[in-house]
Amino acid sequence: xxxxxxxxxxxxxxxxxxxxxxGLTVIVPxxxxxxxxxxxTRNSPEFACLPLKVNVGNFIEAFELGADxxxxxxxxxxxxxxxxxxxxxxxxxxxxxxxxxxxxxxxQGRFREVLHELGRLVGRVTASQVIHAVRIAWEKLSSxxxxxxLAAKVRARELQKGSVTxxxxxxxxxxDKAETLxxxxxxxLDGLSTISGVPQREDYTPLRVGIVGEIYVxxxxxxxxxxxxxxxxMGVEVERSIYLxxxxxxxxxxxxxxxxxxxxxxxxxxxxxxxQHFVGGHGIESVGHSxxxxxxxxxxxxxxxxxxxxPEIVAESILPRVSKDLDIPIMSLIFDEHSADTGVVxxxxxxxxxxxxxxxxxxxxxxxxxxxxxxGLYRR
Amino acid sequence: xGVTVGVPRALLYYLYYPMWHTFFEELGAxxxxxxxxxxxxxxxxxxxxxxxxxLPVKVFHGHVLDLAEDGDVDFIFIPRxxxxxxxxxxxxKFMGLPDMVRNNIRPxxxxxxxxxxxxxxxAGYWRAIFDLGRQLGxxxxxxxxxxxxxxxxxxxxxxxxxxxxLPDEAxxxxxxxxxxxxxxxxxxxxAGSPAPQNGLPQDSLLRGGRAEAEAAAGGDGDGLSIAVxxxxxxxYDNYISMSIIPRLRDMGVRVVTAEMIPEEITEAASQRLRxxxxxxxxxxxxxxxxxxxxxxxxxxxxxxxxxxxxxxxxVGELIERRVKREGAFPFMMVTIDEQTGEAGVVxxxxxxxxxxxxxxxx
Numbered sequence: 032x033x034x035x036x037x038x039x040x041x042x043x044x045x046x047x048x049x050x051x052x053x054g055l056t057v058i059v060p061x062x063x064x065x066x067x068x069x070x071x072t073r074n075s076p077e078f079a080c081l082p083l084k085v086n087v088g089n090f091i092e093a094f095e096l097g098a099d100x101x102x103x104x105x106x107x108x109x110x111x112x113x114x115x116x117x118x119x120x121x122x123x124x125x126x127x128x129x130x131x132x133x134x135x136x137x138x139q140g141r142f143r144e145v146l147h148e149l150g151r152l153v154g155r156v157t158a159s160q161v162i163h164a165v166r167i168a169w170e171k172l173s174s175x176x177x178x179x180x181l182a183a184k185v186r187a188r189e190l191q192k193g194s195v196t197x198x199x200x201x202x203x204x205x206x207d208k209a210e211t212l213x214x215x216x217x218x219x220l221d222g223l224s225t226i227s228g229v230p231q232r233e234d235y236t237p238l239r240v241g242i243v244g245e246i247y248v249x250x251x252x253x254x255x256x257x258x259x260x261x262x263x264x265m266g267v268e269v270e271r272s273i274y275l276x277x278x279x280x281x282x283x284x285x286x287x288x289x290x291x292x293x294x295x296x297x298x299x300x301x302x303x304x305x306x307q308h309f310v311g312g313h314g315i316e317s318v319g320h321s322x323x324x325x326x327x328x329x330x331x332x333x334x335x336x337x338x339x340x341x342p343e344i345v346a347e348s349i350l351p352r353v354s355k356d357l358d359i360p361i362m363s364l365i366f367d368e369h370s371a372d373t374g375v376v377x378x379x380x381x382x383x384x385x386x387x388x389x390x391x392x393x394x395x396x397x398x399x400x401x402x403x404x405x406x407g408l409y410r411r
Numbered sequence: 412x413g414v415t416v417g418v419p420r421a422l423l424y425y426l427y428y429p430m431w432h433t434f435f436e437e438l439g440a441x442x443x444x445x446x447x448x449x450x451x452x453x454x455x456x457x458x459x460x461x462x463x464x465x466l467p468v469k470v471f472h473g474h475v476l477d478l479a480e481d482g483d484v485d486f487i488f489i490p491r492x493x494x495x496x497x498x499x500x501x502x503x504k505f506m507g508l509p510d511m512v513r514n515n516i517r518p519x520x521x522x523x524x525x526x527x528x529x530x531x532x533x534a535g536y537w538r539a540i541f542d543l544g545r546q547l548g549x550x551x552x553x554x555x556x557x558x559x560x561x562x563x564x565x566x567x568x569x570x571x572x573x574x575x576x577l578p579d580e581a582x583x584x585x586x587x588x589x590x591x592x593x594x595x596x597x598x599x600x601x602a603g604s605p606a607p608q609n610g611l612p613q614d615s616l617l618r619g620g621r622a623e624a625e626a627a628a629g630g631d632g633d634g635l636s637i638a639v640x641x642x643x644x645x646x647y648d649n650y651i652s653m654s655i656i657p658r659l660r661d662m663g664v665r666v667v668t669a670e671m672i673p674e675e676i677t678e679a680a681s682q683r684l685r686x687x688x689x690x691x692x693x694x695x696x697x698x699x700x701x702x703x704x705x706x707x708x709x710x711x712x713x714x715x716x717x718x719x720x721x722x723x724x725x726v727g728e729l730i731e732r733r734v735k736r737e738g739a740f741p742f743m744m745v746t747i748d749e750q751t752g753e754a755g756v757v758x759x760x761x762x763x764x765x766x767x768x769x770x771x772x773x
Binding site (some may be wrong): 066077118120134308309312342345351 | 460461463464465468491493498499500502503504506507509510511514515526538602667684685686687689690716718720721722724725727729732736742746
């Protein structure tokens with residue numbers, strides 16, 4: 032059995048480690064590309080949201096490399112994602128592929144089904160093997176995200192465009208290759224020091240932009256047309272509201288141990304003047320985090336969502352009010368298979384232009400006014 | 412007492428209005444329903460919402476604005492209907508509906524709002540009902556009585572639907588004046604100008620088709636039956652659906668909808684899915700389709716989906732794949748949005764019916 036799974040940003044690094052350490056043969060789908068999207072779009076429902084289409088493309092490309100088992104996450108609604116696995120199974124079966132599908136449903140307090148599905152997937156393994164695999168995967172995940180966080184900060188200050196992105200790519204490669212906990216830690220430290228060692232501009236206070244939105248689009252650069260890097264290379268420091276580690280902590284650990292709910296509660300409280308109920312997916316988080324970024328004095332918020340995403344449409348309807356009330360520019364970017372990077376880059380440039388003018392108008396940073404930010408913007 | 416509650420003629424109106432009407436009236440409030448959807452309402456809704464919102468949500472906003480403009484209502488009823496049963500939801504947009512309206516439309520008359528969420532059991536349900544009554548100044552004992560009566564009216568309504576009536580017909584027969592005659596049923600006609608469309612008498616479109624009586628009694632002529640599946644607020648709103656149901660009836664077709672199949676049957680059929688669907692309305696539609704695939708009884712199936720509807724994108728797909736796999740019956744998916752031209756839909760509808768008739772003649 033050769034196992035594959037869908038791409039979501041750099042998630043393949045911890046997932047590969049997890050499954051390989053459980054004794055499975057893993058086939059990571061080729062990096063999502065135009066071809067992936069074409070295959071997915073051709074074979075998926077027209078109005079399904081974009082992640083499903085890219086998933087289908089990933090699976091087809093993995094099958095071409097010999098994969099014959101798919102691991103997918105489930106869900107309990109109301110967001111469509113919870114039913115993705117079932118629909119994807121039907122699509123792939125109708126295409127004539129021969130494969131097994133493993134859908135891991137959230138436990139919701141009961142573990143039997145989850146353990147059963149996992150048991151079906153990995154066969155007989157010892158407890159210590161499982162613990163080891165999880166530790167390695169977790170270490171890789173937290174390392175990947177520590178590197179991503181640092182890169183988003185440093186990229187805004189890099190002297191030579193692209194140097195941080197290059198350093199990050201190398202560090203991720205090293206993390207992916209590392210096998211033991213020790214090797215992972217070394218790779219992480221090496222990566223962190225390479226990224227922070229990139230030549231940087233002194234005396235530069237970059238604009239700060241928060242990224243909120245639907246998790247898949249936020250985490251997958253292929254789908255969001257590399258928004259994080261584009262903004263960074265315009266001299267903007269980017270903080271994204273969603274990191275997988277947090278997300279797993281919230282949704283998996285929370286469900287299991289009923290703990291770690293603090294941050295979700297805080298986000299809900301922040302969102303409550305505008306949105307008083309959970310709406311599935313990350314809708315309420317998008318609103319709550321936008322409020323948080325406004326309070327923290329960020330210069331702007333970029334909201335990302337796949338076209339027709341139900342929870343994010345609710346958020347998108349509400350964000351203009353947040354923007355007005357809290358005086359923070361917020362731009363929603365909606366992605367589908369037709370999104371083109373020129374259009375997105377143009378909008379990002381206009382947005383950065385707007386927030387840098389706003390900052391120089393507010394003059395709230397003393398001598399570090401818009402001029403500096405302009406320099407950052409037109410560096411491209 | 413002079414409190415008047417405005418109810419937007421949109422979304423769950425088509426499934427619950429008799430209940431709401433009775434409840435409010437029993438509490439001594441007057442009830443006003445917005446006009447039938449027309450171009451103006453649609454335009455108002457489109458203007459008030461973000462582009463990405465689905466057609467029925469846009470239309471809902473239009474109805475809220477229609478009520479607000481009339482100025483005769485003290486409250487607009489916009490409940491947050493999260494879930495009407497365990498482990499299932501209506502749709503994320505319903506969960507954020509009052510928030511969307513509050514943020515999209517200002518100024519706005521006070522919203523009569525309560526949160527109905529049965530997804531984790533019925534704890535808190537009565538509190539939500541009492542809360543609603545309190546906003547109208549009614550005491551719990553009176554609220555309970557009004558609620559019980561409202562539920563029995565709803566059951567009566569559901570039975571009328573199962574007997575093959577459309578919501579408007581069922582409400583009419585229950586003596587609920589739906590005021591449907593004040594609007595124009597089709598697109599293309601400007602608000603309030605009841606011009607005949609494509610040779611169809613306007614009255615026939617509004618009243619649900621001239622073959623209504625025969626159709627309800629089992630169809631006339633060749634007894635062709637076509638299932639029209641879709642979210643009730645799309646299929647039954649003649650402006651949104653471009654009168655698909657009355658048009659079919661005028662072609663002598665007996666129309667069956669998911670609401671005409673008893674819920675136990677659709678529920679049992681939907682259990683053939685590997686994983687239970689977590690959208691209540693979607694499960695009903697899928698259950699109805701699976702029931703038809705298994706038991707026949709229809710000659711074709713039309714799925715009315717609105718552009719940008721999340722559940723439709725997957726439910727429609729699952730139904731289409733199953734129908735095709737089984738070769739069960741002709742199937743057509745019609746996707747509608749705020750700009751669909753009427754002629755295109757009419758042509759497809761006629762071609763679909765012709766094709767089925769020809770297939771039967773061979």
